[in-house]
Amino acid sequence: MQRSTLKLCQSCTKTKPLAEFFHSDECDAFHPFCKPCLAQTLKYRSKERAAQKKTSRKTCAQCQQHLPLKMFHWLEASQSHHSYCRACHAVYMSERYRRATQRTRLGKKGLLVAGRGLEPRTN
Ligand SMILES: [Zn+2]
Ligand SMILES: [Zn+2]
Numbered sequence: 001m002q003r004s005t006l007k008l009c010q011s012c013t014k015t016k017p018l019a020e021f022f023h024s025d026e027c028d029a030f031h032p033f034c035k036p037c038l039a040q041t042l043k044y045r046s047k048e049r050a051a052q053k054k055t056s057r058k059t060c061a062q063c064q065q066h067l068p069l070k071m072f073h074w075l076e077a078s079q080s081h082h083s084y085c086r087a088c089h090a091v092y093m094s095e096r097y098r099r100a101t102q103r104t105r106l107g108k109k110g111l112l113v114a115g116r117g118l119e120p121r122t123n
Helices: 035-055 086-121
Strands: 006-008 015-017 021-024 029-034 057-059 066-068 072-075 080-085
Touching: 021 035, 029 035, 072 086, 080 086
Parallel strands: none
Antiparallel strands: 006 015, 021 029, 057 066, 072 080
16 A cells, blocks of 8 residues: 555645545546646636636627627527627617607508598599
8 A cells, every 4th residue: 555655746846645636547647736736727717718708809790899798788599699789789779669669650640641631532
């Protein structure tokens, strides 16, 4: 039993007992980093990935501005971000609403015109 076998950690450069290292059965070797260092590395990596996700940007299809992803609406249905930024999306939606109300107003006017139009036809 060579329980006292030590191994040098490639990360903290400390000599630690093998119990402090993860053993990979696949390649029949110990990980070059000790457990605390490996945990830290993994944590750092996931943090880095999260930061990357946070800082990733997208170009708005409307205003052509390169904006952070949080400036875009998340579309649950397509699992992607909207091609318009929130500001452009708001403008787009209000424009769409304006057009919709304009159309109904025109529709009402059209009906009125049609109603009036009936009068001369009675001549
Ligand atoms: Zn270490
Ligand atoms: Zn935009």
